[in-house]
């Protein structure tokens with residue numbers, strides 16, 4: 001019912017937009033609002049798609065992957081003739097609210113948002129809804145709002161599950177007998193709805209081994225709140241691991257076997273802490289991550305990080321494009337979008353898993369891949385996402 005109303009409103013908005021040439025006026029207006037120093041805004045004026053503009057709000061350029069997301073999304077929408085306004089908000093919640101307000105004031109026709117804090121956008125998105133702008137929650141679910149139409153992401157629980165299963169397999173935990181191993185957890189930003197999914201995915205695999213005493217958490221820190229890393233910040237993950245090492249692994253014999261890190265920015269800090277503050281060799285510690293950030297891939301090549309879960313954000317952008325076009329055309333996409341779009345990557349349509357406290361948000365979920373030193377070239381270089389530099393280290397192509 002709600003969706004039908006949305007399609008009707010969208011169709012009405014599009015007719016109104018075409019009739020008034022509102023899209024053009026909007027693009028011209030953007031110069032009036034100078035973006036803040038920390039905000040990157042990119043605009044295109046002439047389009048082949050009815051002068052429609054897509055507003056893309058990304059969290060920050062300081063976490064590597066969002067640079068790739070922003071540029072892939074911009075490239076995709078522009079390739080179909082849409083104008084794009086792209087903002088980065090320096091991981092500052094207030095800045096992102098302002099940036100989205102700016103996009104709404106510019107009369108964008110669609111919003112694609114990766115939230116910094118999933119719980120802080122209710123008010124600004126109420127404004128988007130009033131302006132009949134459909135919202136795609138990109139990668140991170142936006143909570144506590146009825147303004148989000150769809151969610152595009154990877155299967156976040158599976159990301160964590162892959163990390164947990166990797167550890168299980170590497171240590172052959174199922175056949176460990178009396179052997180015990182020490183593990184420490186580092187999770188993500190509590191303001192990011194994904195962070196809990198990643199942590200739970202990993203923890204659910206490993207819990208039985210912790211309960212059985214095969215895996216030992218010397219720090220005792222196993223609750224998400226205890227192991228979380230505000231803003232996914234490398235330096236915060238580093239400091240916390242230094243403290244854990246000092247308190248639990250400083251006797252020159254207590255071995256750290258696993259550092260289960262939810263993503264690469266935290267893995268980077270944890271790896272640095274282990275390199276500088278731990279008596280053993282970092283190469284003997286299983287360190288997990290996620291994203292395939294360039295510095296982490298170099299660590300993979302050097303044997304300092306053991307795995308990363310790669311999420312092809314180029315494909316996430318393609319899924320967002322086709323969903324976005326359907327919404328801009330006033331459609332109410334469902335599972336059929338996947339076959340109709342002819343994507344060459346796997347994607348599941350899920351109407352159950354992602355509840356934003358107002359409704360279950362229909363979700364398109366892509367499939368993540370485990371990358372290690374052994375399959376790095378096949379998964380990342382042969383697929384064209386990275387090239388290898390003269391020293392054999394991967395460099396992103398986008």
Ligand code: BGC
Pocket residue numbers: 063065139140188192194195232263264265290291311
């Ligand atoms: C993304 C991860 C990323 C993290 C920090 C999460 O929402 O899904 O890929 O590592 O944010 O940027």
